[in-house]
Amino acid sequence: MTKTPLGTRVTPIDAAPGRLRLLDQRRLPREEAWIDCGSADAAAEAIRSLAVRGAPLIGVAAAWGLAAEARRLGGAGGSFDATWEAAAARLEKARPTAVNLRSGVERMRGVFRSAAGVPAAERVARLEAEAARFEAEDREACAAMGRHGAEWVAARLGGDPKAPLRVLTHCNAGALATAGIGTALGVVRALAAVRPVAVFADETRPFWQGARLTAWELAKDGIDVTILPDVAAASVIASGKVAVAVVGADRIAANGDVANKVGTYGVALACRAHGVPFVVAAPRTTLDPACPSGRDIPIEWRDGAEVLLLDPSGETPLSVAPEGVPALYPAFDVTPAELVDAIVTEAGVSTAPHAEGLARLLALP
Numbered sequence: 001m002t003k004t005p006l007g008t009r010v011t012p013i014d015a016a017p018g019r020l021r022l023l024d025q026r027r028l029p030r031e032e033a034w035i036d037c038g039s040a041d042a043a044a045e046a047i048r049s050l051a052v053r054g055a056p057l058i059g060v061a062a063a064w065g066l067a068a069e070a071r072r073l074g075g076a077g078g079s080f081d082a083t084w085e086a087a088a089a090r091l092e093k094a095r096p097t098a099v100n101l102r103s104g105v106e107r108m109r110g111v112f113r114s115a116a117g118v119p120a121a122e123r124v125a126r127l128e129a130e131a132a133r134f135e136a137e138d139r140e141a142c143a144a145m146g147r148h149g150a151e152w153v154a155a156r157l158g159g160d161p162k163a164p165l166r167v168l169t170h171c172n173a174g175a176l177a178t179a180g181i182g183t184a185l186g187v188v189r190a191l192a193a194v195r196p197v198a199v200f201a202d203e204t205r206p207f208w209q210g211a212r213l214t215a216w217e218l219a220k221d222g223i224d225v226t227i228l229p230d231v232a233a234a235s236v237i238a239s240g241k242v243a244v245a246v247v248g249a250d251r252i253a254a255n256g257d258v259a260n261k262v263g264t265y266g267v268a269l270a271c272r273a274h275g276v277p278f279v280v281a282a283p284r285t286t287l288d289p290a291c292p293s294g295r296d297i298p299i300e301w302r303d304g305a306e307v308l309l310l311d312p313s314g315e316t317p318l319s320v321a322p323e324g325v326p327a328l329y330p331a332f333d334v335t336p337a338e339l340v341d342a343i344v345t346e347a348g349v350s351t352a353p354h355a356e357g358l359a360r361l362l363a364l365p
Ligand code: MRU
Pocket: 053, 054, 055, 056, 098, 170, 171, 172, 173, 174, 177, 178, 182, 183, 184, 209, 247, 248, 249, 250, 260, 261, 262, 331
């Protein structure tokens, strides 16, 4: 398997001391527009509105948002500590399912509190350094997941390495969802570095992360991608056209149950029914040992109105339903651990039983 550095032309965050810019993903693929965030509340609003989304990326954006907040507040004393802590508490609640958001906030809180007595400028510098470290760790984790995942898939599937490998993915777990090459799409990029790969991207209604984002970033990097209506995934899997499904995760419970974008569970069921390996790629910041099982994972319910619109993030959202009829929108679902063949992290791969596999990976340095 390749050891060459894996790359992408796609980057959704541009952050440095005194600067936090986020690519507005609501406007992709129409245009590449950036949002300047000068405070924790601005970062929280970008996260809540899905301008920035994807579990690892919202953790990184939150970390930089808290660094920006410290710089904005500028000085020690007075209400500095209380104001920053209150902003951190609001930011942490911007979305409930992705545990990476909490991981990012907790990392920053630790540094903020341990620097309580130091001069303000030094405290700000320490927070900015921590956000940069957290971002770099995510970038490195993506590269490592790519290599581990590609090795696992190659070993499991074997076959002719010159024939196109058909991979199905759901939602967007790519460069647009991380600080690096992506989780699921990091595995795809690592595979594509050594053999031809053809990706089926579930469109992922109603926000269209697959059709708008996965298709955009893979096409930009020259990786073969075809969009599938979500409702076609099961029959395409049944037809034998999919060699492996690889998805990301927003939170993984201690027993290996996986919360990811709604629709993932159906993909996993179809894969198991038709003997197709189902792989989840996620950094260890997505593992939540405090959640014993998927039942304990908080699932975000978004406004049902988003389901009734053809393009909820577009300029002219078109209503597709009769007026007055409501809709339900659980934004995530939980795939039971027994349907997951492999969980790929930066520290290695867990196979069943995942409770033991994940505990082992979490204990590694
Ligand atoms: O609502 P979103 O777009 O934030 O949901 C994102 C997903 O479900 C991704 O699959 C998940 O965060 C993994 S990202 C590497």
